[in-house]
Amino acid sequence: MLFPYAGFVALRTGWGKDDVSAFFDAGKYGRDHFHDDKLNLLIYNGEKAVISECGTYAYDMSMMRNYCVNTEGHNTVMVDGFGQCRFEGHWEDPTHWAHTKEEVYLVEKENLDYAWGIYRENYGVCDYSKLKRPEVPGRKLAEHVREVVLMKRPATGKPYFIAVDTLTDKVGESHTYEALWHLEAESASIVGEKVLSEDVTLITYGFDEMVCYK
Numbered sequence: 001m002l003f004p005y006a007g008f009v010a011l012r013t014g015w016g017k018d019d020v021s022a023f024f025d026a027g028k029y030g031r032d033h034f035h036d037d038k039l040n041l042l043i044y045n046g047e048k049a050v051i052s053e054c055g056t057y058a059y060d061m062s063m064m065r066n067y068c069v070n071t072e073g074h075n076t077v078m079v080d081g082f083g084q085c086r087f088e089g090h091w092e093d094p095t096h097w098a099h100t101k102e103e104v105y106l107v108e109k110e111n112l113d114y115a116w117g118i119y120r121e122n123y124g125v126c127d128y129s130k131l132k133r134p135e136v137p138g139r140k141l142a143e144h145v146r147e148v149v150l151m152k153r154p155a156t157g158k159p160y161f162i163a164v165d166t167l168t169d170k171v172g173e174s175h176t177y178e179a180l181w182h183l184e185a186e187s188a189s190i191v192g193e194k195v196l197s198e199d200v201t202l203i204t205y206g207f208d209e210m211v212c213y214k
Contacts (some may be wrong), residue, residue, distance in 0.1 A: 007102030011150040018046045020159045024148050026104035026117025029086040030098040033088040036084035036126055037074035038119045039122040039146040043161060043200075050200040051075060066129035071180070076119075077144055077165055078178040085124035085138040111153045142175055143168045158205040162170050179207070188212050 001010040007027025013019045027041045037070040051053040054073035067073050071083025090096050107114040122138030164174035167177050178184045185197035190210050204210060 002106040009115040040074040049184045082123040085126040113150040115148045
């Protein structure tokens with residue numbers, strides 16, 4: 001299911017309470033309620049979230065609120081330690097939140113769903129807390145394309161997802177990329193290129209290092 005003006009995609013194996021589903025956000029920043037979370041992906045097994053996020057927290061100026069609205073609290077990619085940073089010029093330029101169709105696509109087939117989205121905007125430091133971090137002007141360091149495939153009816157095994165991230169330098173520099181995934185689990189462990197928990201197995205490719213945080 002595609003909502004082109006919201007930039008929102010829902011992928012699912014069906015409409016029952018036990019079906020597998022995902023929600024892919026490739027939309028604009030928002031007019032008044034905004035998170036720096038473009039290309040965020042949430043995955044559910046039935047009614048239970050298995051790939052989650054930090055949520056909204058309280059509407060205050062705390063460090064926790066700052067974490068929740070920034071990229072660090074979502075499932076997308078950091079560039080050189082910087083998250084997405086779209087607040088600059090937000091109120092002055094209505095194209096940041098106007099109701100126009102987004103660059104997002106969805107192909108639905110009997111056995112799979114395929115979604116595509118892109119982030120072309122700034123990376124930097126967006127601080128919404130009272131405890132100010134050093135200001136870093138936002139820069140278009142890289143362009144991030146995320147492709148998501150839901151294999152709804154594989155020949156063997158349960159449905160599964162494939163997420164492919166392609167990042168392209170835009171400033172003539174080398175970069176460090178950090179892909180974030182929040183598992184809704186009591187515990188998780190790294191075994192080779194796998195992250196294992198009681199409800200989901202995350203298999204990664206192309207990373208120099210993996211780290212689990214509690």
